[in-house]
Amino acid sequence: MILERGRPVAITVVNQLSEPTAVHWHGIELESYYDGVVGWGRRGRKITPAIQPGHSFRVKFTPPRAGTFMYHTHLHDKVQLGAGLYGPIVVQEPGVTFDPATDHILLLSLGGEDALKDPLLMNGNSKPPALHWRAGKTHRIRLINISPANVLACSLLSASGALQWRPVAKDGADLPPNRAVLQDAKQVAFAGETYDFEVQPQAPGSWRLEVVAVNLPLKVVQPIEIQ
Template identity: 50%
Template structure:
């Protein structure tokens, strides 16, 4: 998985797509869910217009994509060329678009990307943030967290995320779907479990109420990935 890219609504943003010399693939980056000029949207041979058509990027060459994100939200950038091979070798990453003036806070803004470890959809494991065994995380009681979930598996629909305490879902609040804020009617606390398809993103707010052990679990048929979470009490700064 590539790094999380941060942009801001209304600000110009560019990204260079290139290839390591000596490989035979021709990667180009597609900006999933973002409205931008077709030429820069990473579909070789199809993007663009009669004046210019999006090229494949040959070994040693590069291509600079220009855009101005019109909406804040959770998005994905990923290959759109030899998708199965390139996706399952890590040519993807999250794109977070913030509101103007907003600062990205990785402590309270957590991103979870589910993908595949290889092209065999019946044998290769599920990954979360590029790992079969993602590192444990820590949250603090009473603090609010935005949890952003992305499914960039090649074709796995009905992948399920659930946030569990003692095998039962805790409660979270839906915030956004595919980069669009949800209407107030849908922003109500609910059980912390969600199924989603390839290419979809979901945002939730979670505010832990008690200290203890949680488990963020990903399930798809026989594949399971678990990310342990420790919820700890907030330090009482008045006692310093």
């Protein structure tokens, strides 16, 4: 979902499940009534309802910050998250167009309810196909962890070993210049965190983003071919 900072948006959530649901707009500042916390969020006298099967709920907000966010179910979390009720949100500055050639969403999740049996997924895939990036350009990586309760260690590697990247944002907030400095391309991401990095591949080669869970037998590798 790509939104524009400062531009009001209305999103209709239609529940086609056989059980109630609610959707949380993770990291976005919005009125609590729309934020998917059933029985808690409110607007005047209205309390956030669960969205019943066959029903819908219209969410309205104006994203105040550009950055990387996510939406996800906030009801029956284990079952519905395991079934895929989540997705990325990118908020762009006005006038900026999302360019998938250099802007890359890498969303980590669990492909089921059981971290001991179900696979770790990258963009919905346990064996994600290679991405093809151009050398000589600045690429932005938007790392999102929505794997419930999983702490993930992520490293960007080339065939000859570790790479470096420049962190530019965390949870949708730009980093101050003294934090946005080139460093080893490693990051531990807790569930619900987003991290943005910039990388500048100089020459063709085979890269990969390796992600392993801390204390769980989970791993996923995203191949990246630099061309």
